[in-house]
Amino acid sequence: MPAFYYSTTPSFDDAEIWYGPHATREAAAIAAGQRFPDVGFWTAEAVPQTNALDIFEPGMFEPDGCIADAFEDRNADLLGEDGEGGPNHWDTDAVAALVKRLNYQFTAWAHEHGYQRGWMLDVSAEEWTPACNPPPTGRLRPVLSLAMGG
DSSP, X not given: OOEEEEEXXXXXXXXXXXXXXXXXXXXXXXXXXXXXXXXXXXXXXXXEEEOOOOOOOGGGGSTTSHHHHHHHHHHGGGSOTTOTTSGGGOOHHHXXXXXXXXXXXXXXXXXXXXXXXXXXXXXXXXXXXXXSSOOOSSOOOOOOOOOOOO
């Protein structure tokens, strides 16, 4: 679901820091104005990108795969002469079931700890809002003077 974010970087192409999410563009603009009252800002509709979490695949369990190698490294003394009980003898259906289970568990873990969301936003429909209270351009002088009576 899209949400709205704001950035105070003057050049849209250079905007790397976006604050949000906010439910509406107006809510993002209010938040930007409250936090940064003296600068202009971009508001944009954005959709957070999600990480691909199905990272386990059958090749990891085949001989010379990273999980098979780790298993053999830890259990080399316990395997038979021709690797009985090791990756060379793992059943394809059992590996497929394990891959499915690991991907499910990893996805649940990522959601539980907030790792399902990537750091990238797909930003669109940007709008620039100039500063409401631009900083003064000249020198400031106090306007209060005390009259000296005589």
